[in-house]
Amino acid sequence: MMTMVDLKGLKAKAVEAMESEGTLRVVVGMATCGQSAGARRVMDTLKKDVAELGLDNVKVAVTGCVGMCTYEPILEVLEPGKKKVTYIRMDPEKTARVVKEHLQGGKPVLDYTVGHDHAGNLKNLEDLQFYAKQERIVLRNCGAIDPENIHEYIARDGYAALRKSLLEMTPQTVIEEMKKSGLRGRGGAGFPTGLKWSFAAPNKADQKYIICNADEGDPGAFMDRSVLEGDPHAVLEAMAIGGYAIGASKGYIYVRAEYPVAVERLKIAIGQAQEMGLLGRNIFGSDFSFDVEIRLGAGAFVCGEETALIASIEGKRGMSRNKPPFPANKGLWGKPTIINNVETLANVAQIILKGADWFRSFGTEKSPGTKVFALGGKINNTGLVEVPMGITLREVIYDIGSGCPHGKAFKAVQTGGPSGGCITSADLDTPIDFDNLVAIGSMMGSGGMIVMDEDNCMVDIARFFLDFTVDESCGKCTPCREGTKRMLEILDRIVAGEGTMQDLENLEDLAENIRLTSLCALGQTAPNPVMSTMKHFRDEYLAHVQDKKCPAGVCKALLGYVITADCKGCTKCKRVCPVEAITGEVKQMHVIDQALCIRCGACFNVCSFNAIARN
Amino acid sequence: MENLRNFEQVCAILKEHDHNPNRLIAILQAVQDVYRYLPEEAMTFIATSLGIPPAKVFGVASFYAHFTLEPKGRYVVKVCDGTACHVKKSNDIAEALRKHLGLNPQSQTTPDMLFTLETVSCLGTCGLAPALVINNEVHGLQTPQSAVELVSEIQARETAVHA
Numbered sequence: 208m209m210t211m212v213d214l215k216g217l218k219a220k221a222v223e224a225m226e227s228e229g230t231l232r233v234v235v236g237m238a239t240c241g242q243s244a245g246a247r248r249v250m251d252t253l254k255k256d257v258a259e260l261g262l263d264n265v266k267v268a269v270t271g272c273v274g275m276c277t278y279e280p281i282l283e284v285l286e287p288g289k290k291k292v293t294y295i296r297m298d299p300e301k302t303a304r305v306v307k308e309h310l311q312g313g314k315p316v317l318d319y320t321v322g323h324d325h326a327g328n329l330k331n332l333e334d335l336q337f338y339a340k341q342e343r344i345v346l347r348n349c350g351a352i353d354p355e356n357i358h359e360y361i362a363r364d365g366y367a368a369l370r371k372s373l374l375e376m377t378p379q380t381v382i383e384e385m386k387k388s389g390l391r392g393r394g395g396a397g398f399p400t401g402l403k404w405s406f407a408a409p410n411k412a413d414q415k416y417i418i419c420n421a422d423e424g425d426p427g428a429f430m431d432r433s434v435l436e437g438d439p440h441a442v443l444e445a446m447a448i449g450g451y452a453i454g455a456s457k458g459y460i461y462v463r464a465e466y467p468v469a470v471e472r473l474k475i476a477i478g479q480a481q482e483m484g485l486l487g488r489n490i491f492g493s494d495f496s497f498d499v500e501i502r503l504g505a506g507a508f509v510c511g512e513e514t515a516l517i518a519s520i521e522g523k524r525g526m527s528r529n530k531p532p533f534p535a536n537k538g539l540w541g542k543p544t545i546i547n548n549v550e551t552l553a554n555v556a557q558i559i560l561k562g563a564d565w566f567r568s569f570g571t572e573k574s575p576g577t578k579v580f581a582l583g584g585k586i587n588n589t590g591l592v593e594v595p596m597g598i599t600l601r602e603v604i605y606d607i608g609s610g611c612p613h614g615k616a617f618k619a620v621q622t623g624g625p626s627g628g629c630i631t632s633a634d635l636d637t638p639i640d641f642d643n644l645v646a647i648g649s650m651m652g653s654g655g656m657i658v659m660d661e662d663n664c665m666v667d668i669a670r671f672f673l674d675f676t677v678d679e680s681c682g683k684c685t686p687c688r689e690g691t692k693r694m695l696e697i698l699d700r701i702v703a704g705e706g707t708m709q710d711l712e713n714l715e716d717l718a719e720n721i722r723l724t725s726l727c728a729l730g731q732t733a734p735n736p737v738m739s740t741m742k743h744f745r746d747e748y749l750a751h752v753q754d755k756k757c758p759a760g761v762c763k764a765l766l767g768y769v770i771t772a773d774c775k776g777c778t779k780c781k782r783v784c785p786v787e788a789i790t791g792e793v794k795q796m797h798v799i800d801q802a803l804c805i806r807c808g809a810c811f812n813v814c815s816f817n818a819i820a821r822n
Numbered sequence: 823m824e825n826l827r828n829f830e831q832v833c834a835i836l837k838e839h840d841h842n843p844n845r846l847i848a849i850l851q852a853v854q855d856v857y858r859y860l861p862e863e864a865m866t867f868i869a870t871s872l873g874i875p876p877a878k879v880f881g882v883a884s885f886y887a888h889f890t891l892e893p894k895g896r897y898v899v900k901v902c903d904g905t906a907c908h909v910k911k912s913n914d915i916a917e918a919l920r921k922h923l924g925l926n927p928q929s930q931t932t933p934d935m936l937f938t939l940e941t942v943s944c945l946g947t948c949g950l951a952p953a954l955v956i957n958n959e960v961h962g963l964q965t966p967q968s969a970v971e972l973v974s975e976i977q978a979r980e981t982a983v984h985a
């Protein structure tokens with residue numbers, strides 16, 4: 208068993224392997240997102256063709272995601288001393304051409320790159336507007352290194368912060384540095400990380416634990432998945448540093464089971480770190496020992512809440528309990544336990560290496576550093592963006608996200624998931640930080656940012672989130688278990704066109720009640736999406752209740768499609784209907800069978816003659 | 823289900839987890855991987871082996887959404903209905919698949935045990951919404967039409983095999 212790891216020597220070797228003269232390093236983004244866009248087929252073709260052509264100087268590697276979902280699958284070619292070439296929206300045929308013309312022939316295939324400037328210089332991802340305002344601390348390795356190869360992590364200073372902590376710092380100075388950095392928890396509540404660690408450190412116990420919360424329950428957030436899939440060692444290293452700081456020799460990572468790729472990469476990473484003595488006994492020859500185990504979630508959102516998460520690791524039903532006692536005093540199996548979110552942890556090694564002052568040079572006074580947002584919904588550049596705190600929502604949505612697709616009008620952006628609220632264009636110039644988002648009626652949450660346009664119905668969105676909380680309430684306390692159900696019933700009536708003005712009042716009363724009397728934050732925040740949409744979009748509620756209309760054309764009960772006399776019989780609608788509800792011969796008027804129609808609007812969108820009417 | 827009474831695999835799983843009741847969830851997950859659901863007999867057997875009341879095992883199994891007490895189809899189609907997918911009309915995808923497979927929210931598995939249709943909240947590929955996953959393969963940027971095509975392809979393949 209090797210105890211004293213020669214990190215410097217390893218790093219030099221790893222850098223040499225990645226950047227040696229004359230080699231071409233070809234990476235394919237193989238995070239879940241890349242795979243769902245077809246990256247595996249790209250990888251297969253790449254490997255096969257490179258082998259067939261005997262291109263010995265080409266090194267193929269898997270990498271995590273660079274965060275630009277709309278461009279997946281992405282393949283990049285890196286050559287020492289040359290500008291990186293980015294190929295986007297790849298498929299097997301395109302890949303075959305790149306192998307032949309670029310990897311073998313030395314000439315980049317311009318057609319598949321992200322374009323070039325006026326002088327004809329090839330652009331790559333980093334030249335895009337999408338990246339101009341980003342600052343990558345958490346995501347610095349995602350898309351750059353092979354997450355299944357610990358040497359590539361070491362090449363980028365991996366495990367140097369752990370070494371520094373163990374050999375040059377005491378647990379107290381580690382905590383002091385974290386406190387000074389002002390890092391606040393990225394799991395939602397924004398609690399200062401250093402302070403949290405300082406609660407557990409002085410507790411005397413035969414065993415303490417550090418838990419990484421990788422449950423990522425907010426539906427629409429995927430930053431933690433991306434970090435785990437693209438840079439798993441960053442999380443392991445931080446857990447070890449945290450373990451050293453609070454005196455824990457054991458760590459658990461609680462990952463949701465919907466993330467099989469993340470779990471696989473974590474397993475590989477843990478194995479490699481153990482093999483090299485970076486996890487295990489007497490790390491770097493110190494007397495600190497630390498090991499990590501993975502636990503899979505089983506599909507319960509409430510298990511993201513720390514006390515429910517602990518119950519789940521203990522093999523019980525994941526139910527929240529009252530605090531105090533706080534986990535830092537009495538946590539997993541009654542022992543002092545610290546729980547941190549994936550993204551929070553991904554900052555730690557950088558803070559230790561570069562110092563609190565460096566970290567504080569990003570972001571704002573009260574919310575230093577960056578935040579990763581998952582930009583989704585009706586926005587052109589969907590993806591993961593890491594921006595300094597203090598940037599405005601407008602910059603994120605328009606400069607980075609490039610606005611709503613198809614020229615549709617922006618309506619709102621939802622942050623904070625099922626606990627958060629909607630932000631309208633009136634507040635887009637607010638600088639983003641923990642406190643400002645609360646002030647404008649939403650919250651940071653885990654960083655999901657879902658953009659909605661004129662075609663989204665805000666009553667439907669409120670119903671959607673409530674449906675989610677009703678499903679996910681752990682059932683322990685009545686306001687949350689029963690109250691949210693009552694609210695959902697009311698919303699169900701409203702979207703069905705059966706709501707009354709009294710219903711709107713009742714909604715508000717129930718909301719206030721649930722907020723004040725629920726046991727845990729799930730229940731306390733469950734009414735937020737309803738409250739915030741009622742505040743900003745009361746007219747839409749009124750349209751459903753009084754006029755029995757859904758202005759955005761979403762609520763199916765208030766909606767129907769019919770084909771009018773303008774129909775030219777082009778058959779386009781008939782072909783696009785997913786349930787074969789449309790019949791008609793060429794050049795004759797078509798009809799929709801209302802019993803079969805699922806009101807998806809596909810026909811409405813595709814008709815070139817405006818011959819389909821919606822009511 | 824032929825080998826239900828034969829708990830060899832369950833025994834192996836229990837042993838792997840040191841018969842540790844704290845690892846109940848991991849044990850149930852492994853057992854469900856084998857049977858594709860949690861047979862009642864298996865749960866009783868697990869309870870006895872771990873020395874805990876069967877009610878505790880059933881309680882845990884019913885609490886977590888991932889555990890299923892009924893057999894599922896060979897292809898499990900999960901349509902994402904997370905926020906990003908919802909605002910891009912994932913409902914229509916689920917609805918089109920339901921119609922195509924003759925299912926409804928109450929009966930989610932086809933009588934031939936080929937397909938189970940479920941919704942799930944977020945697969946983490948929100949950037950390519952709307953998304954669905956068939957067994958372990960995620961498909962992004964779906965439409966009701968493309969989703970029905972994916973399923974039809976599987977149906978065609980299966981009929982070809984059995985013809």
Ligand SMILES: Cc1cc2nc3c(=O)[nH]c(=O)nc-3n(C[C@H](O)[C@H](O)[C@H](O)COP(=O)(O)O)c2cc1C
Pocket residue numbers: 391392393394395396397398400420421422423424425508509510511512513514546547548549551552653727728729
């Ligand atoms: C209902 C509910 C769900 C939560 N889900 C998550 C989650 O998925 N991931 C997470 O990191 N924190 C989640 N949290 C917050 C955790 O309870 C906890 O505050 C956090 O993991 C602490 O880590 P941090 O200090 O690094 O942010 C959730 C809280 C509640 C009330």
Ligand code: SF4
Pocket residue numbers: 509526527528679680681682683684685687688725726727728729730731
């Ligand atoms: S508020 Fe909801 S989730 Fe939290 S303890 Fe009560 S019932 Fe459970």
Ligand code: SF4
Pocket residue numbers: 768783784785786787788789799803804805806807808809810811
């Ligand atoms: S709305 Fe959708 S289901 Fe109805 S007829 Fe048009 S395409 Fe078919």
Ligand code: FES
Pocket residue numbers: 238240241272273274275276277279429433589590591949
């Ligand atoms: S490209 Fe990976 S998250 Fe979208």
Ligand code: FES
Pocket residue numbers: 426427428902903904905906907908943944945946947948949951952953
């Ligand atoms: S909301 Fe569907 S993948 Fe995230």
